[in-house]
Amino acid sequence: MNTLVWALASAGALASALAVIVQRNPFISAIALLGNLASLATLYLLLQSDFVAAAQIMVYAGAIMVMFLFVIAYIGPRGEVQDERRRGWQIGAACAAAGAILVEVAWTVGRSGLTSAATVKDDFGSPKHVGELFLTRYVGAFEIVSLLLLVAAIAAVVLGAGARPNRVRMDERQAKVRAARQLAAQREPGA
Amino acid sequence: MVDGFIVTVIKGFALVNLLMGFFAFMTWVERRLIGRFQQRLGPNRVGPAGLLQPIADLGKLLRKQSMIPTGARPRLYLLAPFVSLTCAIGAFGFMPFGGLATIPGTSLTFHLYMADSNVALLFVAALGSLGFYGLLIGGWASGSKYAMLGGMRAIAQLVSYEVAFTLAVIGVLIHARSLSFIDIVHAQSGWYWYILPQFLGFLVFMVAAVAESNRPPFDLTEADGEVVAGYHTEYGGMRFAMFANAEFINAITLSALAAVLFLAGPEGPLLPGPLWMLIKTGLFLFIFIWLRATTPRVRFDQLMSLGWKLLLPVATLNLLVTAFFVVYGSSHA
Numbered sequence: 001m002n003t004l005v006w007a008l009a010s011a012g013a014l015a016s017a018l019a020v021i022v023q024r025n026p027f028i029s030a031i032a033l034l035g036n037l038a039s040l041a042t043l044y045l046l047l048q049s050d051f052v053a054a055a056q057i058m059v060y061a062g063a064i065m066v067m068f069l070f071v072i073a074y075i076g077p078r079g080e081v082q083d084e085r086r087r088g089w090q091i092g093a094a095c096a097a098a099g100a101i102l103v104e105v106a107w108t109v110g111r112s113g114l115t116s117a118a119t120v121k122d123d124f125g126s127p128k129h130v131g132e133l134f135l136t137r138y139v140g141a142f143e144i145v146s147l148l149l150l151v152a153a154i155a156a157v158v159l160g161a162g163a164r165p166n167r168v169r170m171d172e173r174q175a176k177v178r179a180a181r182q183l184a185a186q187r188e189p190g191a
Numbered sequence: 192m193v194d195g196f197i198v199t200v201i202k203g204f205a206l207v208n209l210l211m212g213f214f215a216f217m218t219w220v221e222r223r224l225i226g227r228f229q230q231r232l233g234p235n236r237v238g239p240a241g242l243l244q245p246i247a248d249l250g251k252l253l254r255k256q257s258m259i260p261t262g263a264r265p266r267l268y269l270l271a272p273f274v275s276l277t278c279a280i281g282a283f284g285f286m287p288f289g290g291l292a293t294i295p296g297t298s299l300t301f302h303l304y305m306a307d308s309n310v311a312l313l314f315v316a317a318l319g320s321l322g323f324y325g326l327l328i329g330g331w332a333s334g335s336k337y338a339m340l341g342g343m344r345a346i347a348q349l350v351s352y353e354v355a356f357t358l359a360v361i362g363v364l365i366h367a368r369s370l371s372f373i374d375i376v377h378a379q380s381g382w383y384w385y386i387l388p389q390f391l392g393f394l395v396f397m398v399a400a401v402a403e404s405n406r407p408p409f410d411l412t413e414a415d416g417e418v419v420a421g422y423h424t425e426y427g428g429m430r431f432a433m434f435a436n437a438e439f440i441n442a443i444t445l446s447a448l449a450a451v452l453f454l455a456g457p458e459g460p461l462l463p464g465p466l467w468m469l470i471k472t473g474l475f476l477f478i479f480i481w482l483r484a485t486t487p488r489v490r491f492d493q494l495m496s497l498g499w500k501l502l503l504p505v506a507t508l509n510l511l512v513t514a515f516f517v518v519y520g521s522s523h524a
Contacts, residue, residue, distance in 0.1 A: 001196075027331060028267070034324070054313035062320035063353070066327070070346045073331045073339065126309050127370055 006046055013039035026072045030065060037061045049125040194301050202305055207280055214439055215245035221480050228484035255428035262334025263425065271332060272426065272433035275325025279440040282318040285311040286447050287372045289457040289464020303457070303464055304373065312370045315448065316357060319403060322437060323349045326405075326412060326422045329434070333425035341421025344491070345412040348402060351498035356399035358506035362392035362513045363452045372451050379455035386453040391509045393453050395502050397478070400445040402498065405438055406479055408486040411494055446475035 016039060019032035037060050044053035134142050194202070219234065219242060226233025234241040259265050289303035308314060323345055330342020363385050364370060367378040379385060386393050402409040413421035423434045450456050450471035457464030489497070 031267070031324075031328065050308055050310045051313070054310040054317055057317035057321065058313055062317050063350070066320070066323065066346055066350065069324075069327055069331075070343065073327065073343065127313075 002046060005042065009039045009042035009046070012036075013043070027069065030068045030072055033068075034061055034065050037065065051125050051127045051130055198301055199305060202301070203284070206283060206305065210280065210283060210440065210443070211436075214436060214443065215249075217439065217443070217476060218248070219244050220476075221483075224477070224480050225484045228481075249432075252429050252432045257428050257430065260334060260425045264332040264334070267328050267332035268425075269430075271325045271329030272430050272437070273325075274328060275322050275437035276433045276440070278318045278322035278325070279437040279444065282315045282444045283440075283447070285315055285372055286444075286468075287376055287451060287456055287464075288468050307371055307373045310370050311372045312360065312364070312375075315444070316360070319441070319444070320349060320353060322441060325434070325437065329426065330422035333422075335425050337419040338422050338424045340418045341412045341424065344418070345405065345422060348405070348409065348411060348494065348498075351495055352399045352402040352502070355395055355498060355502035355506045356403055358503070358510050359392045359395040359399060360452065362389045362506075362509050365510075365513050365517050372456070376451060376456045376458055380458055384453065384455050389453065389509075389513070391505065392513070393449075395506045395509065396449060396452070397475075398497075398502060400449065401479065401482060402494070404442045404445055404479070406442055407483040408488050409494060410488060411491055414488060442479050443472065443476065446472045446479065449475045 013036055016032045016035035020029045020036065023029045023032060037056060041053040041056045041061075044050075044056060222244070223233040223235075223241065234244040237243040237247045259268055284305045285308065287304040287307075291300050292303050293300050326345040327342040330338040330340075330345070333339070363375065366385055366388065367375040369375060369378070405412050411421075412418075413423065418424070423431050426434060447456075447468065450468060454471045456471065457468045459467035462470075
């Protein structure tokens with residue numbers, strides 16, 4: 001049973017990862033990435049990491065990918081790749097890099113002596129355990145990451161609010177509407 | 192899986208069918224209730240008191256011509272309702288309906304819940320937000336501007352209310368010290384229902400739940416005066432029915448979630464657990480229907496400012512105060 005689920009999830013992860021880079025349409029790529037995240041979450045479940053799996057779905061699939069899709073849908077057909085030409089050296093370089101990573105992974109796994117499934121304690125990866133680690137051993141890293149995210153959020157707001165003239169125009173328009181209303185009220189008292 | 196594979200499959204089959212039957216019954220209840228709210232009768236012709244109306248509706252929907260609009264992307268267009276409905280039903284896998292039950296006349300026992308996990312609540316929340324992909328994909332793949340706008344509105348609404356919703360739920364978690372529904376229900380035994388210590392959290396939860404289920408007065412995604420029918424504008428027949436079904440089952444899930452988190456779910460005197468669960472879920476569903484019958488739809492800017500400027504600060508405050516009292520306060524927590 002576990003092996004079957006593992007095989008399905010692994011195949012799903014590979015196929016969806018491939019679809020992410022092969023698909024021309026960014027919207028469909030994003031949906032394929034979603035499938036990849038779901039497959040990975042299934043693999044985490046098999047590794048007794050319920051919390052990581054749930055967090056993966058909730059944070060990445062539930063929040064981050066939603067924003068991806070939102071932006072892609074918002075930009076519309078402009079987001080689709082127009083330039084169909086692909087340079088040979090790009091494909092070659094990509095294949096070489098992928099091969100290098102494969103060798104690296106195979107070498108690392110082979111050297112680490114991983115032969116059988118790891119045995120872990122029952123509370124490994126439980127919300128309580130993860131929470132304790134976050135607030136004790138890794139509290140520094142945790143806080144620094146939150147600070148980094150805050151900086152990124154502020155930067156996004158600053159970049160997004162660049163369109164000041166628009167706001168001025170809105171104020172002008174509102175002032176015009178207000179003036180028109182006052183005029184109407186003067187002409188028709190009680191209306 | 193607490194009962195082994197075969198029993199869990201049987202339980203799942205029974206649960207999905209009961210849920211669908213309950214859904215059909217509730218559509219009748221909703222229409223009759225709204226009829227009463229508006230001083231008219233509601234459906235009362237098909238069968239006794241109109242009870243067979245859902246079956247007549249099903250017959251009508253099944254016989255509709257099914258077509259795919261020209262501008263649509265067929266595969267995604269067909270996929271979208273499945274995404275919504277699967278996620279909506281899946282969330283029920285963790286709902287507790289009681290403890291151990293015995294089949295009458297035998298010594299066979301089984302649990303009145305499908306699965307228990309130490310992160311059950313996270314999974315239900317995650318499935319809830321995954322369901323929104325159905326709306327966005329459906330809206331985008333329809334190739335229609337109104338459907339697109341409806342889908343975008345759904346996502347904006349989800350992002351705005353998800354945070355307040357989660358923060359409101361965390362208040363309960365701090366009290367129960369667990370994410371498992373079974374533990375949360377146990378922690379409320381002896382009439383210590385979390386609706387009392389978490390009343391503020393409960394209010395935030397209810398408002399956010401109505402917004403998350405896209406039901407009136409927060410049904411901006413399908414506001415007929417503005418975006419025709421929103422994300423399901425281009426859907427007809429059973430495909431439309433699947434979206435409507437998913438939306439209503441989401442309302443049922445959120446009602447059941449409210450019952451578990453704030454009213455101790457299947458706990459209660461005299462009556463068996465599943466009945467208590469039904470009564471409490473029904474109570475919250477009635478509130479959902481009540482809201483639909485009596486409140487006008489909010490404007491989009493009102494929706495946004497309510498979510499970000501009121502619910503989020505209140506939920507954060509509730510969370511901080513709860514954490515403070517649980518750490519330094521009463522003996523009960």
